[in-house]
Amino acid sequence: MRFGFYLRLMGPEANATVLGNGVRRCEEAGLDAVWVPDHIAIPPDDAEGSGGRYLDPLTSLAWLAAGTERIRVGTAALIAPYRAALPTAKAIATIQELSGGRLELGVGVGWMGAEFRALGLDRKKRGRITDETLSFIREAFSAEDDVVVSNSQSFLFRPRPKMPRMWIGGSAPHALARAARFGDGWMPLGDDPEEIGPGSKELFSRFSDAGRGEPEIAAGGELGRAGLQEDLDRLEALSSLGVTEYIHGSRYSDLDSLLRSLEALTSRVEAFRSRS
Template identity: 45%
Template sequence: MKFAVAIRNMGPQSNRATIRACARIAEQAGFDALFVSDHLCIPPDQTEGSGGRYLDVLATLAFIAGATEKIRLGVSVLVVPYRPAVLTAKQVATIQELSGERMILGVGVGWMKPEFAALGAEFRKRGAITDETLSVIHHLFSADVPGAFDSPLVKFPSFVFLPRPKRPPIWIGGNGPAAMNRALKFGDGWHPMLPAAELKAKVEELNARARAAGRQPAEIIVRRGFRLDDTAAARAKVAAEKEAGATYFILDLGRYADEKAFGRSVETFMAKVAN
């Protein structure tokens, strides 16, 4: 099992110095990747824990890419319907290029209706928009001059798509049948938010469908937060995730106060839980 850690790009911890320090701590600690989270327009009644302060997730990853050298950089998860498809592909390609191909693209359809309204995005079409955007990403990363694209929601002529680094791994967020279908069609991994007790049967179903389609089993990603003062209990929880089929574990430390608190928790996890 590989381990990653979430870094806060929201709330008072989302300042330049703290983000950079936490990214470097995560890299030095030996995590495979670090992850940030996507919101753009927080409604006033949803600000608990962030105060409504959120940094744009892709711009934040670009900043972190310049502050680190080898740790991978991920989104858990990008709300795909918030952004135009071609622009998203260009931003992803840019981060992938400038980071030295260290990006992981976690994606989801979103859930916060007021945020969709603020962005002028269609909530009822979010699944279809996500599918077409993923089709666009696959299409554009396939050639320097990919052909024209014509689908019900996205149309564009042929153009030069450069730079064209290796497409980053795509991890599909979501729990239900649509997310699992999307993972099989477009993804390299599945990133559900199911408890371990429910995960195992779903992983077995997904892997069986992948084998039937001639595909390798997908990476199974979970993101969890828990107390680190009882390391035995924490180790047992990680073991339960692995037993349920998870292959990748993102540690969510919640609302750590600053980079010092982040560093202490990271050190405890890596020394006493991950090993």
């Protein structure tokens, strides 16, 4: 199992000092990845805890990758309907190219009605828009001779690095179907083995029916709040369900609390890997 750390892009702690030092310490600690969320337009009545301050995820990942050498950088999750397919694919290709292939692409359909309204989008169409965006991204990264067509216009999609691993977020049946159709894996909500188990079973079945290999699964939660043994038992249970990536997140408020959270994670990682 690989382990990642969820970096907050919201609130005053989303600044160059905390993010820059945080990602470097995650890399030094031997973690496999850092992950960031996606918000674009927080309304005043829903800004508690962030003050409406949110950094852009793709721009942030490019910056984080530039300050590191090995650690992977990923979205958990990029809201596909928020951005047009072509510039999204171009941004993804750019980060993948300049980072040396370290991008992880978690994608979701979104949920916050206010953000859809601010963007002039019909929230009811978010599933269809997501499918169209994912289809375009897949086509762009597999285009013969790098030639892609958008709105009847042919163009060269270059650079065309290796397609990033794509994770489909969500727990609804549509998310599992979308993961089997477009993704390399699934990013469910939470880290409860009992809740993830049925979806994992269905996902493996869908991949098998489609003649694909075994899927990846990324669970997310917070380690260190429970006792060591309870955390290790949870990780063992998740691993038995096919979970290949664990994303640790916490509500840290500054660099010191981020580092304490990182220490809690690394202690669990070391114990888990020793036991395994």
